[in-house]
Amino acid sequence: MFQRWKDSITPTDIVMWMIGGSMLLMIVWGSVATLVEGKYTGRHWVDFVIFGLAQGSIYALIATGYTMVYGVLRMINFAHGEVFMSGPFTAYYAAAAMYRTDFLDNHPFMALMVIFLVAMSVSTTIAFFLEKVAYRPLRGAPRLIPLITAIGASFFLQYLFRGLYGSGVQAYPVIKVLEGQWMIFGIRILKFQVVVILAAILLMVGLYSFIMLTRVGKAIRAVSEDKEASALMGINVDGMISTTFVIGGMAAGAAGVLYALMFKQVHFFMGFIPGIKAFTAAVLGGIGNIPGAMLGGIFLGLIESVGPSLFLDGLGIPAPYQLKDAIAFTMLVLVLIFRPTGIMGERLAVKKA
Amino acid sequence: MTHARSIWNNGVKTGIIGGVAVLIISLVGMVVSFNRRDIIFEFIAMGHTLLLMTGILIGYTAAKKTTATTTMVKCFNAVVASLVTFSFLALLVIIGNAVNLRAILVNASPMLYKALTLGHHDSAAGIFIILGIGLLCGICAAVLYSVPTAVRRITITALCSVVIAGVLQDLLRPVLLAWGPMSVISDFLFAGNGLTAAGALTVILVIAGIMTVWNFKGDDVKENYQHFSGGTQRGIKIGAFVLLACVLLILPQIVGLFLSEVLTIVGLYVLLGLGLNIVVGYAGLLDLGYVAFFAIGSYVTAILTSPELGFFALNFWQALPFAVLVGICFGVLLGIPVLKMRGDYLAIATLGFGEIIRILVLSDALRPWLGGAQGINKIGKPSLMGYEFSQPQEIYYFILAGCLLVVFISMRLKDSRLGRAWMAMREDEDVAQAMGINLVATKLLAFASGAGFSALSGAIFSAKIGSVYPHSFSVFISINIICLIIVGGMGSIPGVIVGAAALVGLPELLREFADYRMFVYGAALVAMMLLRPEGLWPDVRHKMELHKDESVAEEPQVSTAT
């Protein structure tokens, strides 16, 4: 399909090139203008970049879940953002309890472990049952149906947690050791940002080596290549699909805790926007491609953090930060239009007969 | 031992699922808040009804699923399942009395325990009450399962009618009260915030009576209808249409202000749904950014008519064509980039478009032109020959006219060359192209017509409200419309109307339960996809399309031997 389209230049192609070109022009123009104006100092840019890295590594963790599920089921698990939300929202109560008993201040490391454990196990459970109840019976159905189911499940989970825990915004307790700053290579960095970035990198390395090195990881990769053949090779396909959801759920739960550490609050709707952003990241990296999703997430985080100041401010747009999400969505649409196989370029797009 | 276990295995399994379901229902607060309304006044409340219905349903499912041959075993399983289901609630009350769950679960309040135990939450009696109710549900389910099909259908319909009458009391009462002599019926049927006991009994008897008669005579009637000549059948159909038209015309006059308002909202969603039905139902393009065109229609109308911004001062009718035209243009404009995308990618890209437009409208950057978060006020009201549509009852006619127009257009399109091209594209894009269908033009026409309808609804919406705010155009509106199309039945025009009534009308009538709206939506969407993907009122042609097994069964075995 894409080949065929590429071969014959149609008016629609020209329109799309014009859109792309004008976007590029705006970005370059805006960036130059901002840099010439010199409103932001180097310090600002460093802050933007580090914030972007931290935010991006959270997106990256969530994106692995999207990308792995897409790999095995060829469906967008729209409810993955809610898997992400369920963990930290539940873990909040553990954190608050530990805060009240001073356990959090006395044994911050242990307490963090407990928070991670609670969040990851809740997210994992939700992901597991989501697949079992909502997606498994629909395997082999027309593609629209699982997608709609996922949308339904997304709202069901959001409002389930709203009903269970209330609609208020809960402030995550402050972990004192993570407050303050560190000087690294002469750059002052907020401690929690360092922790978020390091934890995310650690988790991603762990996840990637699990997928690449273990037997189960190999089986999952086999299932994403070809379900029938894997079944014939004696791989328990259903089991591997469940495992994929479980791993994705664990990553999402951990990402949720990191998100809570960064923004210090949780609420029932917190999964929706990061979910879509993480999906964008997965698409950026080429959906189905795990390292791609990780890079895509970090890239998106950076663009979102640096972008508004870099290329919107220079265009004289007031309050550019309001348009942060618009940048992410524009990225999503642009990637889907111009490079649906992602920046990493793996060809996992819809095969054509 | 193993044998005994295998006998009630199914019941326990189903019961656990039911238990989780009732726990969720209780803990999200549905029981307590639904209990504020009675089904039968001072006898049974809505929350309790919900639990009872779940219990019976679970029992019945367990009986049905059990493979055993004897009715005894099946009935036994029904009782076990219901009992297990309710024992979850008993457990909740026991735990809740011992620990303060409320610190985490906001709805695990004493009020919930009180509601669950019928007031005996602090004594052991409460637990037995819950289990007793479970047993009762199980027995009901078992009885329902064992009686002949006809009797079961009549009983269920009659009981459900009572529940529906209770739930829809806000709809029924004003209608009955509107006309003097009928108010007697209303007084007889309803009291307080529910039905009267006598009223409920009457409803049961009347419905059961009608059902019984229909059971015996229904086939005769159908047969008679078949025997009528074509002309007579046509006459009957026209008669039905005229009757329907009369009802639609006088409806706002009888039902009063509140219900007219509800009707206008439903109408607006029907309008939106029919537009999206072309894109999703006919052409198979899942568009999650549909609300963008709704917003564009509203904002164009607002900009053109509102004196607040002071750019233009057109009246509504002058602005309307512009709104629709701009909507169509944007439909094409946003359609071009996504032409190559299919399925999931298209859905996400359009979702992105919808959000981009909302964020832009909300931003300070475009504030001088679009009003930012404060929106635009003082939008011109439509008027016709000096008569201004401002009250809901008047706007209703306006929307009704819009709906009829769009229904007409949808019906015409469906059986046209273009409609067939859309459906062919939905079925198989490549083959459609190989049949001479120009994919670009056909897709863009689908996007454009959908966008046009959406913009039209947007214009009407802005005129109805009198102001526009970016917050009215969140992605939830798109999801709502998708839901109502799917629940109604994709591609089906009556389906859209049924869907809008069920998903928009019902929540408006039960506004005090608005908190659970999205919760129920989500659950309904999933349940619908799992159990009845073709929708409540499927397009005749669609009836079997979405059941995968059937289409697979038809798949021929292609020999690949050389």
Added chain:
Amino acid sequence: MSAILVTNKMTKRFGGLVAVDSLDISIEENSIHSVIGPNGAGKTTLFNCITGFYKPEEGAIQFGQNSLVGKLPDRIVKLGIARTYQNIRLFPNLTAKENILVGGHSHLKSGLFGAVLGLPRTRREEKEASDGALKLLDFINLTGKGEFLAKNFPYGEQRRLEIARALASRPKILLLDEPTAGMNPSETQAMCDFIEHLRDELGITIILIEHQMRVVMGISETITVLDYGKKIAEGNPDEIKSNATVIEAYLGKGSAAEAH
């Protein structure tokens, strides 16, 4: 007789694989021309190139006065080339009649406004199209089954329906991709008669991909044999039967020719 469709040094590659390699084929007007060859010989790729699904990297495809290279499928079907698919691809949830009407899409003109306003021209056109579709249903012996969904037909009828859909586009050339696949001998015979009938009654040139040698030898005037994207032989059935290269391609390389 003159050639109606000519390919000249046509090459189609997929990455490193050359699916069709510098192929010259010339199809005589009003003939039944079979293309045979082992699996993966490039037969279906040839069809996809002719109908515009693939664009060959090199070479030309000439149909009468028109070059087909680079044209989109919807333009090519308008010129008069229609096809069927190896694994039947009807529109499963449209009725039989609608399937045929979609086939005739390019001969109808009404658009959005005509349909909405119910213009007399549109109505007349729809009426004619509907009559035409019913006639085609009669032609393929599915009289009175027009309102059934396509997916509910038995296999053989689906094959015929697919051909009827292709015929609705009033083609000059009809490309049939394994029309007898999965059929029993009597169904196969009926399909052969049907194909000859198409050519004799409607004067349509037929290009046929077929694996059953009995069918190929029975009805073709010319046979082209492909192997690894190259033409290894061409001629009438008798010539092909005795061609050593063909026999080697089928038997020498261990293909499943014994099946036939």
